[in-house]
Amino acid sequence: MSLLSRLAPSLARGYRHTAMGAANTLGIRSFHGTLRARLAADTAPASLAGIRAANLQKTLTTTPKPLLPKEELVFGHSFSDHMLTVNWTASAGWGKPEIKPYGPLSLDPSCSVFHYAFECFEGLKAYRDQSGNIRLFRPDKNMERMNQSAARLYLPQFDGKEVIECIKELLRTDARWVPEGKGYSLYLRPTLISTENTLGVHRANKAMLYVITSPCGPYFKTGFKAIGLYCDESNVRAWPGGVGNRKLGANYAPSVGPQVAAEKKGYQQVLWTIGEDHELMEVGTMNMFVYWRNELGELELITPPLDDGTILPGVTRDSILELTRAWGEFKVTEGKVNMKQIVKASNEGRLLEVFGAGTACVVTPVKRIHFKGSDYNIPLDPANPESQAGPITDRIYKTLFGIQYGKVPSKWSVVV
Amino acid sequence: MSLLSRLAPSLARGYRHTAMGAANTLGIRSFHGTLRARLAADTAPASLAGIRAANLQKTLTTTPKPLLPKEELVFGHSFSDHMLTVNWTASAGWGKPEIKPYGPLSLDPSCSVFHYAFECFEGLKAYRDQSGNIRLFRPDKNMERMNQSAARLYLPQFDGKEVIECIKELLRTDARWVPEGKGYSLYLRPTLISTENTLGVHRANKAMLYVITSPCGPYFKTGFKAIGLYCDESNVRAWPGGVGNRKLGANYAPSVGPQVAAEKKGYQQVLWTIGEDHELMEVGTMNMFVYWRNELGELELITPPLDDGTILPGVTRDSILELTRAWGEFKVTEGKVNMKQIVKASNEGRLLEVFGAGTACVVTPVKRIHFKGSDYNIPLDPANPESQAGPITDRIYKTLFGIQYGKVPSKWSVVV
Numbered sequence: 001m002s003l004l005s006r007l008a009p010s011l012a013r014g015y016r017h018t019a020m021g022a023a024n025t026l027g028i029r030s031f032h033g034t035l036r037a038r039l040a041a042d043t044a045p046a047s048l049a050g051i052r053a054a055n056l057q058k059t060l061t062t063t064p065k066p067l068l069p070k071e072e073l074v075f076g077h078s079f080s081d082h083m084l085t086v087n088w089t090a091s092a093g094w095g096k097p098e099i100k101p102y103g104p105l106s107l108d109p110s111c112s113v114f115h116y117a118f119e120c121f122e123g124l125k126a127y128r129d130q131s132g133n134i135r136l137f138r139p140d141k142n143m144e145r146m147n148q149s150a151a152r153l154y155l156p157q158f159d160g161k162e163v164i165e166c167i168k169e170l171l172r173t174d175a176r177w178v179p180e181g182k183g184y185s186l187y188l189r190p191t192l193i194s195t196e197n198t199l200g201v202h203r204a205n206k207a208m209l210y211v212i213t214s215p216c217g218p219y220f221k222t223g224f225k226a227i228g229l230y231c232d233e234s235n236v237r238a239w240p241g242g243v244g245n246r247k248l249g250a251n252y253a254p255s256v257g258p259q260v261a262a263e264k265k266g267y268q269q270v271l272w273t274i275g276e277d278h279e280l281m282e283v284g285t286m287n288m289f290v291y292w293r294n295e296l297g298e299l300e301l302i303t304p305p306l307d308d309g310t311i312l313p314g315v316t317r318d319s320i321l322e323l324t325r326a327w328g329e330f331k332v333t334e335g336k337v338n339m340k341q342i343v344k345a346s347n348e349g350r351l352l353e354v355f356g357a358g359t360a361c362v363v364t365p366v367k368r369i370h371f372k373g374s375d376y377n378i379p380l381d382p383a384n385p386e387s388q389a390g391p392i393t394d395r396i397y398k399t400l401f402g403i404q405y406g407k408v409p410s411k412w413s414v415v416v
Numbered sequence: 417m418s419l420l421s422r423l424a425p426s427l428a429r430g431y432r433h434t435a436m437g438a439a440n441t442l443g444i445r446s447f448h449g450t451l452r453a454r455l456a457a458d459t460a461p462a463s464l465a466g467i468r469a470a471n472l473q474k475t476l477t478t479t480p481k482p483l484l485p486k487e488e489l490v491f492g493h494s495f496s497d498h499m500l501t502v503n504w505t506a507s508a509g510w511g512k513p514e515i516k517p518y519g520p521l522s523l524d525p526s527c528s529v530f531h532y533a534f535e536c537f538e539g540l541k542a543y544r545d546q547s548g549n550i551r552l553f554r555p556d557k558n559m560e561r562m563n564q565s566a567a568r569l570y571l572p573q574f575d576g577k578e579v580i581e582c583i584k585e586l587l588r589t590d591a592r593w594v595p596e597g598k599g600y601s602l603y604l605r606p607t608l609i610s611t612e613n614t615l616g617v618h619r620a621n622k623a624m625l626y627v628i629t630s631p632c633g634p635y636f637k638t639g640f641k642a643i644g645l646y647c648d649e650s651n652v653r654a655w656p657g658g659v660g661n662r663k664l665g666a667n668y669a670p671s672v673g674p675q676v677a678a679e680k681k682g683y684q685q686v687l688w689t690i691g692e693d694h695e696l697m698e699v700g701t702m703n704m705f706v707y708w709r710n711e712l713g714e715l716e717l718i719t720p721p722l723d724d725g726t727i728l729p730g731v732t733r734d735s736i737l738e739l740t741r742a743w744g745e746f747k748v749t750e751g752k753v754n755m756k757q758i759v760k761a762s763n764e765g766r767l768l769e770v771f772g773a774g775t776a777c778v779v780t781p782v783k784r785i786h787f788k789g790s791d792y793n794i795p796l797d798p799a800n801p802e803s804q805a806g807p808i809t810d811r812i813y814k815t816l817f818g819i820q821y822g823k824v825p826s827k828w829s830v831v832v
Contacts, residue, residue: 076526076615083525105530106520109499109628110492114521114609117533117665118672153669154676189615193530194669199492199605199630201668201701203676212525214615236657241650243670249533250666252617253569253610254659256534260570260619285617 048093051086051158051209053165058173061101070179073217075360080177080186084170084211086163087195088156091205097166099173102212108197116201118194119249120149123359124315125185126171126213126416128178129406134171134416137404139164141315146190149246154203155192163190167211168416174213182405183218187360219361224388224397226367226380227356229283230267231339232258233372237272237281237310244281244310251312252285259284267370269356278339278371280304286356286364287317290337291330291392293350299330301392302337316357319412320396339371346376353390354378362404363397365389464509467502467574467625469581474589477517486595489633491776496593496602496629500586502579503611504572506621513582515589518628524613532617534610535665536565539775540731541601542587542629542832544594545822550587550832553820555580557731562606565662570619571608579606583627584832590629598821599634603776635777640804640813642783642796643772645699646683647755648674649788653688653697654726660697661725668701675700683786685772694755694787696720702772702780703733706753707746707808709766715746717808718753719773732773735828736812755787762792769806770794778820779813781805 061081068078079102086097112118122142127135143160150157167188171178178186190211194204235258237251238244244251255270262270269284280288281304294300301324304311325332345351354366365388369376381387381394389397402408406415477497484494495518502513528534538558543551559576566573583604587594594602606627610620651674653667654660660667671686678686685700696704697720710716717740720727741748761767770782781804785792797803797810805813818824822831 074614079526102525104522105525106522109518109521109607109626110495110605110630112669114529114535114607115537115605115665116668117535118669119530119533121531152673154672187615189526189531191525191530198490199603201671201675203672210525214526234657236655239652239655239658241652242655242658248669249531250669252532253528253534253664253666255617256570256619257568259617 049095051094051097051162051166053097053162053169055096056166056169057096057098058169059098059100060173063101067176068215070181070184070217073179073184073215075216075219076187076214078214080174080213080215082170082173083213084166086158086166086209088207088209089205090203094156094158097163099166099170105208105210107195110197110199111194112196112198112201112204113193115199116194117248117250118153118155118196118204118207120146120153120155120192120247121249122146122188122190122247124188124190125216125359125404126178126188127185127404127406128180131406133406134175134178135404135406136164136167136171136414136416138315138319138412139167139414141318142190145247145313145315146192149248150192152243152246153194153248155194155207158209163209164414170211170213171416177213177215179215179217185216185404187214187216188212189214219364224365224394226365226378226388227268228266228368228375229269229271229354229366229370230262230265231271231273231278231369231371232262233273233278234258235270235272236274239274239310240308242310245306245312247312255285265370269364271369271371273339274310280337280339280342281310282312283356283364283366286358286361287312287314289317289320289355289357289363290342290351291353291390292345293352294331294345295341300333301330302333302335304336305334314358316359316362316400319400320357320363323396323399342369343371343376346378351376351378353380353393355389355393355396362400363389363393365393465511467510467513467578467582469513469578469585471512472582472585473512473514474585475514475516476589479517483592484631486597486600486633489595489600489631491632491635492603492630494630496590496631498586498589499629500582500627502574502582502625504623504625506619510572510574513579515582515586521624521626523611526613526615527610528612528614528617528620529609531615532610533664533666534569534571534612534620534623536562536569536571536608536663537665538562538604538606538663540604540606541632541775541820542594542604543601543820543822544596547822549822550591550594551820551822552580552583552587552830552832554731554735554828555583555830557734558606561663561729561731562608565664566608568659568662569610569664571610571623574625579625580830586627586629587832593629593631595631595633601632603630603632604628605630635780640781640810642781642794642804643684644682644784644791645685645687645782645786646678646681647687647689647694647785647787648678649689649694650674651686651688652690655690656724656726658726661722661727661729663728667728671701681786685780687785687787689755690726696753696755696758697726698728699772699780699782702774702777703728703730705733705736705771705773705779706758706767707769707806708761709768710747710761711757715768716749717746718749718751720752721750730774732775732778732816735816736773736779739812739815758785759787759792762794767792767794769796769809771805771809771812778816779805779809781809
């Protein structure tokens with residue numbers, strides 16, 4: 001009996017139905033599908049206004065800030081001159097998008113974002129290419145996921161294409177904030193919060209979408225630095241029937257205690273697992289990939305599947321799957337892996353590379369995993385014991401990096 | 417093998433250790449205990465300031481609002497003239513508490529409360545007794561729980577006694593907002609948010625504790641109105657290794673979708689369950705109680721236990737357990753109950769009363785439960801088929817109500 005069926009029998013039934021080709025009437029996807037359909041009908045009747053880039057209003061700052069020297073940039077610590085905001089009400093829909101000077105939000109202390117975590121967000125980056133153009137990487141995927149997150153909280157939906165147009169205008173407005181240089185970028189943080197100013201856990205009648213941007217440097221200033229993972233047996237990040245597959249604020253604050261505990265033990269990130277078999281889930285706030293020779297002797301890149309609704313559908317995750325499948329050089333699998341299999345592979349010399357994947361770092365190589373009192377080391381690059389990344393990890397990084405900075409032509413890179 | 421041990425083997429081991437009288441080195445409690453101890457050392461060294469009621473500053477509004485007519489009060493929709501705020505920084509500790517006019521918070525859009533749900537809250541009420549005194553009900557329990565919630569998020573701890581003194585002064589300042597009359601009260605909402613104004617999931621270096629108050633009327637204006645529950649098989653509110661036992665914002669926003677879905681099916685609240693056996697967890701945002709003749713033929717009041725870390729330790733829940741144990745008239749149990757047992761008891765005429773318990777309503781009687789396509793009716797009061805509450809539910813309600821309004825002497829009722 002799978003973990004899923006033990007946890008939420010009807011979900012498991014839903015998946016069996018899917019597997020059998022029958023209607024997935026009880027599964028997570030059908031539930032969310034129904035929810036989205038219902039939501040669209042409930043909160044966005046045709047008479048309500050959508051977000052329209054053509055309505056964008058712009059008020060420029062009269063006190064532009066000086067740029068920080070590039071070497072002083074710390075992720076998420078300084079922000080550009082302007083922000084994008086759009087307000088929504090259940091009665092009128094979306095208002096006019098507005099670019100205005102970066103500044104504080106003024107919100108009633110009763111707003112449900114403060115009490116019940118009615119909030120979701122996205123993270124993406126703007127890169128400057130060799131010709132000086134500003135580029136985004138797959139922004140449509142972020143908009144699609146943000147709408148899925150919003151639907152889960154009954155927050156309003158929006159047309160992602162229109163928001164991307166508004167974001168492009170924000171980037172043109174703050175173009176000087178997109179740093180030049182390898183590994184430098186302007187991090188964008190689209191955020192959607194409830195501004196419903198009444199207490200009680202119910203649907204929000206008011207909301208605000210906003211985008212702030214923060215210049216940042218390379219995640220690893222001196223090349224890769226492989227990290228150690230601490231497999232946390234006491235805490236579970238997400239579970240079937242929960243919200244781990246949506247980018248909700250609710251998934252993040254509870255991770256800080258376990259993260260601090262892992263750091264105090266000398267490990268950089270938490271390895272999240274679930275169930276008696278310690279099935280791998282995620283690494284800190286990243287998706288997890290394992291490159292190994294599997295028990296059938298095949299070379300395989302494997303990452304936990306999205307089926308259970310517990311794994312965040314990462315844009316970097318999706319890109320790595322598509323890229324490596326196109327390479328056709330090894331098996332690429334979305335499938336379950338547990339710690340027993342990792343330990344066995346490590347002991348038999350079959351565990352080749354492990355890495356986390358996300359927007360902030362692209363990929364983060366893993367050099368050891370702590371599990372039940374033992375450290376399992378990952379060779380990274382057998383040809384070079386001092387290496388901080390294995391050859392597949394390094395190649396994935398360089399390929400994605402090339403696309404993001406416009407050196408490798410790709411439909412994923414969008415010129416602003 | 418229990419659900420707990422399947423989900424989080426080390427937690428289950430921890431509990432077995434406890435059961436054996438050995439050190440609970442791996443259990444949830446020891447983890448949180450360790451976390452709290454560590455946190456106290458990390459974030460509140462002796463040199464950092466605590467909250468001191470003696471330092472309370474007060475600025476009165478120059479534009480007091482008119483009171484709404486009592487019949488127009490809607491829960492959480494209107495607020496009194498003043499609020500209490502206290503700011504905290506990691507470097508200096510807590511600042512001076514301040515009572516000031518109710519008004520918007522001005523917060524940087526990067527604050528981690530907006531992105532990662534660094535937030536927790538409490539709910540309690542101030543009641544006016546027959547002598548005109550204002551009374552609180554067990555405020556120490558709310559402060560204790562709020563510190564537990566804060567610890568889980570690495571938000572700062574505080575001395576609950578000092579905050580209660582500040583709250584008392586807020587109530588004296590806004591005394592005219594505490595309504596008179598049966599079932600009327602002033603609802604208090606202590607809230608703790610991160611005001612850390614940098615992106616990235618890490619410990620907050622800035623936070624704000626605030627208390628706002630909202631006058632409200634009786635939950636059931638015309639006496640009890642029993643509700644129907646929809647047993648949601650697709651969503652799980654909380655799970656072992658999660659944060660369901662802490663009053664975090666993160667637990668609430670994800671509940672709105674399932675709640676709306678239940679309402680559309682004609683049921684007032686979601687019945688949350690977990691696992692293949694559909695173990696009972698909570699009812700909407702309330703703890704759940706079942707009064708039945710159990711399979712041994714004993715009259716028993718039973719509510720899910722706190723052991724798994726999935727159930728909110730409700731103040732009303734705790735009070736009902738203590739009260740009914742003191743009555744000594746039937747067995748009172750913190751123990752697991754699943755839907756199979758509920759269905760069997762219903763079919764055999766042993767299911768006598770079911771109710772939710774919480775601050776807002778004290779108790780909410782349940783008249784039917786929907787599970788897998790069938791409705792199971794609960795007789796409530798066999799002597800009166802039109803009744804909206806069974807005799808035990810009604811008696812618990814009246815006893816707690818009497819204590820809260822100072823009619824029944826009790827150490828739980830604190831005069832302001």
